[in-house]
Amino acid sequence: MLDTGVPDLAQVLDALGSSLLRPLTALPEGPVPVSGVLIFEPRAPLPNVRDAILLAVGVGTAEARAKELVAAAAGVGCACLVVKSFGEPVADLVDAAQRSGVVLLAADEAVAWHHLDAMISTALASTVRFEQAAGAPAAGDLFALANAIAGMVGGATVIEDPRRRILAYSTLPGQAIDEGRRQGILGLQVPTGPDYDEVYRALVKAGRTCRFPAFRGGLPRLGVVVRAGSEELGSIWVVDAEGDLDAAAEQALSDVADIVSLHLLAARTADDAVRRRRADLLRRLLADPSSVTAVAPQLGLDPNQPVAVAAFAVVSSRADDVLAAHAATRLADLVSLHCEAHYGRHGCALIDGTVYALLPSGPSPKAHHELVADIARRAHGALRVPIQAGLGSLVPGLRSIVSSRADADLVLRALTDRPGEPQPCQVATIDEVWAGATLSALAQILAAHGALPRSLGPAVRAHDLEHGTTYADTLLAYLDADGDFAAASQRLSVHPNTIRYRLSRAEEIFGFDLADPDERLVLWLRLRLGDQVGW
Known part of the structure; x- marks a missing residue:
């Protein structure tokens, strides 16, 4: 055959x-x-x-x-x-x-x-197994392939992906279909329900062509899983309207699964190429907003349409760098798929471990927040790593996109700098973390000005490290407590007089004046932000 x-x-x-x-x-x-x-x-x-x-x-x-x-x-x-x-x-x-x-x-x-x-x-x-189907369709032409299978096996055919989305269906005249197939084609999605769930579980477990009786007033079917190695790529379903598809039809469907897997992998490769091109365009736009005239039409965007930038990141320790890089790549795929489903193929890019996505203006800013939160939750569930997401402000057009990206980056830094263990899923806007975002921005400024005097925070920490003292912790506790000796002593589990003595000695050693509000503010900032700026 x-x-x-x-x-x-x-x-x-x-x-x-x-x-x-x-x-x-x-x-x-x-x-x-x-x-x-x-x-x-x-x-x-x-x-x-x-x-x-x-x-x-x-x-x-x-x-x-x-x-x-x-x-x-x-x-x-x-x-x-x-x-x-x-x-x-x-x-x-x-x-x-x-x-x-x-x-x-x-x-x-x-x-x-x-x-x-x-x-x-x-x-x-x-390659040589589909010769009997004259004019075998080119790789990626799934609808032509569905028609070829329908003609070979003898029934209306549907090709689906693992999430039961209908990728292609046959259109040969005279082949019967039922209401389930009709509804699936209209929505390009197989209807949900426990009966369908049980059928798919049985099909995946069997690993070969299976027969399924009619249910819910439908027609019987043949089905087979499409795989590449151990990876499930989808499934093929053929309606057996008259109940006369024999063992030869079952064998033909099993044989053709190899061809379909090739087409699905080729289609995936084409989709990946398109996604990479959009990512390159978004990188160009974020790096050079003046390129908007050339880039916007290729992303299918109006340059003057309001837009926001969302930034997603995997939270990991230094020991997890390799795993984090792999997770970030998978995160980019997940973000891209979800954004495409809501806004179309506008662009999603992985840049230095952060995934950026363009969100064109929707019905309300709340809709953006809900989408970003939903993506972050789903990504955390799929990748099983902590996920952080920052939503930049809505800007009037693509020429202002750098401002929205800066907001999103600042939100991510504020979430990262929060004390304590990272939460499994954190999502915020600049307005929701304004205090932490402000401190993160100040940390950047301090880190960029190495010429500033280092006689306050850095000097205190260096002294503590050399002499085994605790002046930095004592000063932070005192300043965090707004000058309340009792609260500071309770935090450090020492007597209030110990706090007074340490502060007095610190003023003598380092030459600052806690009575001066400006010096108190700068001292607190330098102690508070020391870890962020490498002090």
């Missing part, structure tokens, strides 16, 4: 598309058979698997071992070698590949290696 011949490299590249894999060397005139995918492991010799596609994970194109890997790949008979250049020169590696007779391919640097592995493996499994 299906051709199970060996795929050709040119066919695989056609199926994946040039945006994913780009030849750096000319393809041979004749066919190049491909047997599978290998991932380079530097601590082990290459397995002797002929005609494999070798993924050079972690190997820079300018490194000496890249040329060594080309020679090793040729030695075991690999069909081609896939690299990521990340801007490094490739000319020498191209020459080495041409001399060795190994095809050299450049992968899209933004596509993770494990996704690339899954996409190539799916392409290999499906």
